[in-house]
Amino acid sequence: MNSTTEHIKDLGDILKAELTSTESFKASMVSIISEVDSKIKNLKNIVELINGLKRSWKPYGGRAGKSEPFYCFLKKDTAKNESDWVFLRDLVEIKEGERLGDSIYGVLMVDDESQLTTDRCPKCQKESPIIYRYFQEYDSPGGDLWSIKHLLLCCNGIHTIKEDSHD
Ligand SMILES: [Zn+2]
Numbered sequence: 001m002n003s004t005t006e007h008i009k010d011l012g013d014i015l016k017a018e019l020t021s022t023e024s025f026k027a028s029m030v031s032i033i034s035e036v037d038s039k040i041k042n043l044k045n046i047v048e049l050i051n052g053l054k055r056s057w058k059p060y061g062g063r064a065g066k067s068e069p070f071y072c073f074l075k076k077d078t079a080k081n082e083s084d085w086v087f088l089r090d091l092v093e094i095k096e097g098e099r100l101g102d103s104i105y106g107v108l109m110v111d112d113e114s115q116l117t118t119d120r121c122p123k124c125q126k127e128s129p130i131i132y133r134y135f136q137e138y139d140s141p142g143g144d145l146w147s148i149k150h151l152l153l154c155c156n157g158i159h160t161i162k163e164d165s166h167d
Pocket residue numbers: 121122123124125126154155
């Protein structure tokens with residue numbers, strides 16, 4: 001073999017190894033990015049939920065779940081209908097110039113957690129208040145889709161314990 005042939009052959013081997021290791025590096029990067037994305041999504045959802053528990057008593061546009069997800073708690077020992085929607089008084093945020101009475105759907109406030117419906121975390125079995133989420137996922141001439149979820153905030157995340165929808 002002359003030196004050019006040898007050189008090309010060596011280079012081929014080196015680059016093949018480098019390609020394999022670079023591809024494997026990319027695969028770990030993709031997996032890290034997807035992990036970070038899911039962490040960001042999880043944090044965004046928790047922030048949205050907490051903000052909802054503070055502010056959903058007065059939803060943007062005046063309709064629960066219409067332009068942004070609506071969050072509240074469920075009152076203990078009552079039938080499961082809209083009148084069960086409650087907020088924890090100490091958790092709601094009332095901005096200057098606002099009154100609770102301004103809410104269009106008779107927001108009910110409770111003073112302590114013992115008045116809320118609870119359920120067990122599927123992961124750790126700890127009992128905590130159910131968080132009710134209501135949101136119009138689709139709004140189209142062909143049909144609307146409203147989703148209803150019962151959530152628990154536990155174990156550093158949101159756990160969906162019940163899911164339903166209607167047109
Ligand atoms: Zn838990």
